Amino acid sequence: MCAPVVIETVRRELSRRGFIGAVAGCAAAVPPVSAQPQPVRMPKGFRSVFDLTHPFSARLPVYPSYKPVQIRQRFSVVRDGFAANEVTFDEHTGTHFDAPSHFVAGGLSGDRIPAAHLIAPLAVMAIADRAAKNPDALVSVDDLLAWEKRHGRLPAGALVAMDAGWDARANSTDRFVNRDAKGVMHTPGFSEEAARFLVGQRDIAGVGVDTHSLDAVIAVKFVAHLAILGAGKYGVELMANLGRVPPAGATVFIGAMKHDGGTGGPARVIAVV
Amino acid sequence: MCAPVVIETVRRELSRRGFIGAVAGCAAAVPPVSAQPQPVRMPKGFRSVFDLTHPFSARLPVYPSYKPVQIRQRFSVVRDGFAANEVTFDEHTGTHFDAPSHFVAGGLSGDRIPAAHLIAPLAVMAIADRAAKNPDALVSVDDLLAWEKRHGRLPAGALVAMDAGWDARANSTDRFVNRDAKGVMHTPGFSEEAARFLVGQRDIAGVGVDTHSLDAVIAVKFVAHLAILGAGKYGVELMANLGRVPPAGATVFIGAMKHDGGTGGPARVIAVV
Numbered sequence: 001m002c003a004p005v006v007i008e009t010v011r012r013e014l015s016r017r018g019f020i021g022a023v024a025g026c027a028a029a030v031p032p033v034s035a036q037p038q039p040v041r042m043p044k045g046f047r048s049v050f051d052l053t054h055p056f057s058a059r060l061p062v063y064p065s066y067k068p069v070q071i072r073q074r075f076s077v078v079r080d081g082f083a084a085n086e087v088t089f090d091e092h093t094g095t096h097f098d099a100p101s102h103f104v105a106g107g108l109s110g111d112r113i114p115a116a117h118l119i120a121p122l123a124v125m126a127i128a129d130r131a132a133k134n135p136d137a138l139v140s141v142d143d144l145l146a147w148e149k150r151h152g153r154l155p156a157g158a159l160v161a162m163d164a165g166w167d168a169r170a171n172s173t174d175r176f177v178n179r180d181a182k183g184v185m186h187t188p189g190f191s192e193e194a195a196r197f198l199v200g201q202r203d204i205a206g207v208g209v210d211t212h213s214l215d216a217v218i219a220v221k222f223v224a225h226l227a228i229l230g231a232g233k234y235g236v237e238l239m240a241n242l243g244r245v246p247p248a249g250a251t252v253f254i255g256a257m258k259h260d261g262g263t264g265g266p267a268r269v270i271a272v273v
Numbered sequence: 274m275c276a277p278v279v280i281e282t283v284r285r286e287l288s289r290r291g292f293i294g295a296v297a298g299c300a301a302a303v304p305p306v307s308a309q310p311q312p313v314r315m316p317k318g319f320r321s322v323f324d325l326t327h328p329f330s331a332r333l334p335v336y337p338s339y340k341p342v343q344i345r346q347r348f349s350v351v352r353d354g355f356a357a358n359e360v361t362f363d364e365h366t367g368t369h370f371d372a373p374s375h376f377v378a379g380g381l382s383g384d385r386i387p388a389a390h391l392i393a394p395l396a397v398m399a400i401a402d403r404a405a406k407n408p409d410a411l412v413s414v415d416d417l418l419a420w421e422k423r424h425g426r427l428p429a430g431a432l433v434a435m436d437a438g439w440d441a442r443a444n445s446t447d448r449f450v451n452r453d454a455k456g457v458m459h460t461p462g463f464s465e466e467a468a469r470f471l472v473g474q475r476d477i478a479g480v481g482v483d484t485h486s487l488d489a490v491i492a493v494k495f496v497a498h499l500a501i502l503g504a505g506k507y508g509v510e511l512m513a514n515l516g517r518v519p520p521a522g523a524t525v526f527i528g529a530m531k532h533d534g535g536t537g538g539p540a541r542v543i544a545v546v
Contacts, residue, residue, distance in 0.1 A: 034373030034380035034505040041430055043392040045524065051388035057533035065348070066357070071533055074363065075338070077378040082495070083536045084339070084375065088361040090347065094532075100307030102357065105350040107307035115324035115543045119316040119526075157314055222355070232307040251318065253392075255528010255541040259367075260330035260344055263356045268528040268541070270388045 043272075050245045052252065052269040054170055054238060056094035061169075061176035063212045064185075066090035094266040097256035098214070098235030102263040103225045108232060110262035117234075120205045121155035122252040122271055123147060124242050127188060128165030135178050135186040136218050137164065141197045151248035154202045159252050161208030163242035164188040170240070176212070189216035192223035199231035206254075208236035236269060245271045316545075325525065325542040327443055327513045329367035334442075334449035336485045337458075339363035367539040370529035371487070371508030375536040376498045381505060383535035390507075393478045394428035395525040395544055396420060397515050400461060401438030408451055408459040409491050410437065414470045424521035427475045432525050434481030436515035437461040443513070449485070462489035465496035472504035479507035479527075483515050509542060518544045 042049060054060055058068040069089040077083045092098065100107030125147060131137040139162045148154060166187065169175040178186045188211060190198075195214070198204050207214055207228050214224040214235045228235055236254060255268035315322060327333055331341040342362040350356045365371065373380030398420060404410040412435045421427060439460065442448040451459045461484060463471075468487070471477050480487055480501050487497040487508045501508055509527060528541035 034377045034503055040387045040389050042389055043430055043524065044394060044428060046392065049387075049389040049392060051531075053388075053531045055384050055533060056531055067359075069532060071535075077374075077376065082376050082498075083378075084364050085534070085536060086340075086361065086363055087530075087532060087535075087538065088359065090359055091357050101350075103350065103355050104307040105356075111328050114313045114322075115326075115541075116313050116315055116322040118541070118543065119319065119322060119545065121317060155317060157316055225355075230307055251316065253526040253528065253543070255526065255543075257360075257530075257539055258324075258326050258329055258541055259342060259360060259539075260328060261358070262344075262360075263358060265360065266530055266532075268388075268391070268531055270391060270526065270528075272392065 046272040048273045050241055050250070050271040052239045052241050052245070052271055053095040053267070054167070054240045056266055059171070060094060061173040061212065062093045064177070066093050069093055089266065091263055091265045092237070095238045095240060095269055096236070096264055097254060097267040098225070098229060098237060098264045099262060100229040100232050100234070103222065103229045107229060110256055110264055111258045111260060113234060113256070117157065117205045118254040118256060120157050120159040120252050120254070122245065122250040123151070123154055123158050123160045124163050124245060124247040125160065126163045126243070126247060128163055128243060131164040131166070131188045135188060136216055137188040138191040138216055139189070139194050140191050141194050144194055144197060147247065154204065156203045157205045159206050159208050159236065159254070160198055160204055161236070161239060161242055162188065162190065162210065164210055165243065166210040167240045167242065185217035187211040187213065187217045190214055190224040192227060195224040195227035199227055199233055204233060206234035206236060208239050210239045210242050212238055236267065239269060246273060249273060319545040321546045323514055323518045323523070323544040325512045325514050325518070325544055326368040326540070327440070327511060329539055333367060334446040334485065335366045337450070339366050342366055362539065364536055364538045365510070368511045368513060368542055369509070369537055370527060370540040371498070371502060371510060371537045372535060373502040373505050373507070376495065376502045380502060383529055383537055384531045384533060386507060386529070390430065390478045391527040391529060393430050393432040393525050393527070395518065395523040396424070396427055396431050396433045397436050397518060397520040398433065399436045399516070399520060401436055401516060404437040404439070404461045408461060409489055410461045411464040411489055412462070412467050413464050414467050417467055417470060420520070427477065429476045430478045432479050432481050432509065432527070433471055433477055434509070434512060434515055435461065435463060435483065437483055438516065439483040440513045440515065458490035460484040460486065460490045462492065463487055463497040465492070465500060468497040468500035472500055472506055477506060479509060481509035481512050483512045485511055509540065512542060519546060522546060
């Protein structure tokens with residue numbers, strides 16, 4: 001038997017394709033238009049689009065303080081005529097935004113960050129080769145200056161992001177969190193000096209990483225978080241595909257949730273060239 | 274002595290009023306950088322940025338099937354050294370995205386919409402004057418053709434959005450949902466013909482509204498939803514500030530959540546010119 005909505009979908013599909021006859025039995029095996037893979041078209045004015053967002057699922061690694069996202073079906077098309085889920089998450093899970101209030105009492109919450117600051121020139125610091133050998137690798141001031149030597153001064157309002165090659169580990173919590181035999185985590189991040197240089201000597205909007213923390217986790221004092229968020233800048237963590245985007249010249253859009261008093265939250269992060 | 278909470282309150286108050294001096298005997302009243310209002314800077318390459326997103330709070334009206342967002346503090350800076358909330362919502366609340374799977378069994382889920390389709394030329398159909406007189410007003414094929422007469426053919430990959438002036442009602446659920454004495458809701462939307470024209474005769478990416486539904490609610494059969502989502506296009510609902518953005522020429526970024534099998538979800542929607 002075919003539920004009415006399925007039949008309706010198939011009818012539309014048949015009519016759209018110009019078929020005339022009805023299919024015997026349940027024709028739902030014809031995929032509805034809305035389920036077919038979409039041919040990807042570039043938006044006008046842009047050459048390339050890069051999705052820097054991990055699929056947000058219960059399988060994605062989370063920082064030890066947090067729970068994985070929970071997605072629970074509340075309504076279904078067959079039963080209710082429409083489908084909808086209830087979603088529950090801790091703010092700092094998935095590809096996500098860090099507002100100053102995440103680490104600073106009285107700091108700016110995510111909903112108060114101006115939208116204009118969520119569109120930023122993207123500068124990628126590529127340290128994946130180094131991080132493959134040393135998981136405690138840090139983005140240093142020297143890395144920032146080497147980038148500037150090649151691409152010019154870091155643009156005003158930039159998002160400065162670390163590509164440590166960590167997104168390739170996102171299918172394994174063990175490899176992503178990367179604990180040693182004593183249980184100590186080892187993941188790359190920004191050095192305190194680099195973080196202070198960016199907020200003190202340059203005019204950035206925020207700092208991004210492909211790990212779960214702006215700080216190398218071995219730096220248990222959250223020195224990079226405190227320098228960056230303490231200066232009123234934002235963070236973006238668990239970014240994907242930073243190795244595919246040009247190191248300079250892209251513009252990134254940070255679709256940060258705008259919920260009341262948020263200390264951060266899942267963000268759809270998309271770069272364009 | 275200043276209790277931490279009092280200090281924080283004073284900090285916020287000082288920051289808001291722009292006072293300079295610290296309060297005698299309570300030196301911590303100097304506001305942290307991260308709490309200061311940020312001077313807004315336009316991103317390079319753009320003249321204007323428009324936040325088309327309502328603040329997502331429990332006060333924002335929701336469609337009758339759904340619950341308001343719940344935001345619960347799990348960690349606080351004073352107690353834990355960092356702050357984080359747990360957030361729970363029904364997907365179709367706040368300024369949000371509708372994936373085809375919201376109304377079509379087997380339809381494309383939000384996480385499978387290509388990122389390139391979330392960056393779209395924005396075409397605004399301004400019907401606020403008409404909707405102020407008649408809350409059952411519909412965006413018609415004539416409205417679409419009148420827009421084209423003025424601005425040229427609807428651009429390929431566009432988000433075609435209705436500005437019914439409904440965002441001004443977002444501070445009142447009664448006015449937003451707009452029930453009559455018999456309990457029937459009256460809110461504007463796209464006519465079935467206009468929806469079918471957009472997906473059949475033009476090459477759009479999606480359809481947006483500033484109400485809670487692509488359909489005028491009096492059209493209880495969800496004819497616009499079925500035409501749009503059934504064709505594999507997406508919806509954006511509860512948009513804000515559509516009356517401020519130019520009716521043609523803007524580009525909109527739809528920062529839709531990318532959670533597993535989502536039928537939609539809160540989206541940060543930002544337009545640039």
